[in-house]
Amino acid sequence: MALHWAVDNIPAGEIPLFTATAGATTMRNPTLPSELDVQVELPTIMPRSKTRPSVRLTEAQRAIEQDAEIPYLTEQELIERIQQLRKERNAVILAHNYQLPIIQDLADFVGDSLQLSQQAAQTDAPVIVFCGVHFMAETAAILCPDRTVLIPDPEAGCSLAATVTAEEVRQWKQNHPDGVVVAYVNTNADVKAEADYCCTSSNAVKVVQSIPEDKEILFLPDMFLGLYVQRMTGRKVHLWLGECHVHAGFRAEDIARALESYPDADLLLHPECGCVSQCMFALAAGDLPAERTFVHSTGGMVRHVRESRAPIHLVATEVGMLHRLQKEAPHKQYIPVKADAICEYMKTITLPKLYRALRDMVYPVRVEEPIRSRARKAIDRMLEVV
Numbered sequence: 001m002a003l004h005w006a007v008d009n010i011p012a013g014e015i016p017l018f019t020a021t022a023g024a025t026t027m028r029n030p031t032l033p034s035e036l037d038v039q040v041e042l043p044t045i046m047p048r049s050k051t052r053p054s055v056r057l058t059e060a061q062r063a064i065e066q067d068a069e070i071p072y073l074t075e076q077e078l079i080e081r082i083q084q085l086r087k088e089r090n091a092v093i094l095a096h097n098y099q100l101p102i103i104q105d106l107a108d109f110v111g112d113s114l115q116l117s118q119q120a121a122q123t124d125a126p127v128i129v130f131c132g133v134h135f136m137a138e139t140a141a142i143l144c145p146d147r148t149v150l151i152p153d154p155e156a157g158c159s160l161a162a163t164v165t166a167e168e169v170r171q172w173k174q175n176h177p178d179g180v181v182v183a184y185v186n187t188n189a190d191v192k193a194e195a196d197y198c199c200t201s202s203n204a205v206k207v208v209q210s211i212p213e214d215k216e217i218l219f220l221p222d223m224f225l226g227l228y229v230q231r232m233t234g235r236k237v238h239l240w241l242g243e244c245h246v247h248a249g250f251r252a253e254d255i256a257r258a259l260e261s262y263p264d265a266d267l268l269l270h271p272e273c274g275c276v277s278q279c280m281f282a283l284a285a286g287d288l289p290a291e292r293t294f295v296h297s298t299g300g301m302v303r304h305v306r307e308s309r310a311p312i313h314l315v316a317t318e319v320g321m322l323h324r325l326q327k328e329a330p331h332k333q334y335i336p337v338k339a340d341a342i343c344e345y346m347k348t349i350t351l352p353k354l355y356r357a358l359r360d361m362v363y364p365v366r367v368e369e370p371i372r373s374r375a376r377k378a379i380d381r382m383l384e385v386v
């Protein structure tokens with residue numbers, strides 16, 4: 001089978017990173033295509049350039065520095081006050097896998113985007129403190145309009161979500177009136193409102209598989225996840241040329257170096273990583289071990305390390321994940337493929353800000369109608385396909 005990875009809007013004169021014919025390879029794990037007997041042409045994709053939100057000195061950080069109490073509290077005092085306030089407020093603390101270790105340790109629930117959405121939808125707590133980035137707190141607010149959803153720093157943005165606007169999606173829909181828009185959960189609420197389906201990295205493949213074959217699909221905003229979905233489903237999808245600056249930084253050389261140092265380790269790759277496409281090529285060429293290379297969402301990584309027999313895991317995603325994995329399976333060793341893969345947006349949620357969120361009930365996140373209801377439909381479809 002010859003496969004050409006076609007991508008919309010590739011600049012003229014594209015230069016493939018690799019052009020090669022690979023031999024047939026038998027795959028033995030479900031996170032990879034069932035066959036890689038392919039001629040692979042990988043395009044060099046130039047992402048749309050958008051301003052990356054800055055979190056250098058946020059309003060929440062300034063408020064902490066000027067606070068009459070917080071700068072004088074020790075870490076232990078902050079923790080004790082958080083514990084007391086969460087009871088008084090009857091609050092649930094949800095934290096993403098990329099949060100700082102201390103935030104993860106305090107949370108009632110730690111998970112990936114899909115799991116956190118499910119938790120938000122299920123909780124009875126009147127107050128949800130969302131320790132993650134803004135689009136995640138928005139998702140919780142969309143699912144729970146009758147609860148108070150707080151984010152400790154509302155400027156915790158996302159470079160990936162910032163690559164697409166609702167107006168741009170409307171324009172695509174105008175040009176493709178019968179097309180279906182699948183929006184990765186890393187999008188703002190007004191973009192979700194324009195989408196037919198939401199998905200996360202854990203169910204993106206299933207969501208696309210659930211769409212009738214004759215439909216044109218726009219997958220946004222992450223091009224690397226989109227390429228992975230295209231590869232796994234065999235569907236040609238229009239890809240939005242967005243990327244997460246943290247995951248885009250992973251290169252095939254990083255993977256090769258890590259595998260050279262730990263030849264017996266399992267390799268866990270997040271599908272947003274910039275190197276996933278090259279890794280699939282390397283798998284097809286036999287340069288990566290198919291039986292030890294796994295493409296997983298962060299939730300999938302947790303399940304993997306619980307079940308795998310491998311004593312060492314190479315982890316290709318944001319480094320906050322290592323704390324989570326260490327807690328899940330402490331007897332194993334975890335090596336970051338790129339130790340500087342740090343999301344400054346996730347790390348902008350700190351202990352003092354969490355305390356202030358509970359003390360002052362800041363910052364509430366609300367999504368107004370009609371955007372909320374329209375986004376809700378796309379999110380409900382995501383939650384149905386798990």
Ligand code: SF4
Pocket residue numbers: 098133157158159160161186244245246247318343344345346
């Ligand atoms: S790791 Fe990337 S996708 Fe995730 S919140 Fe940070 S910038 Fe966004």
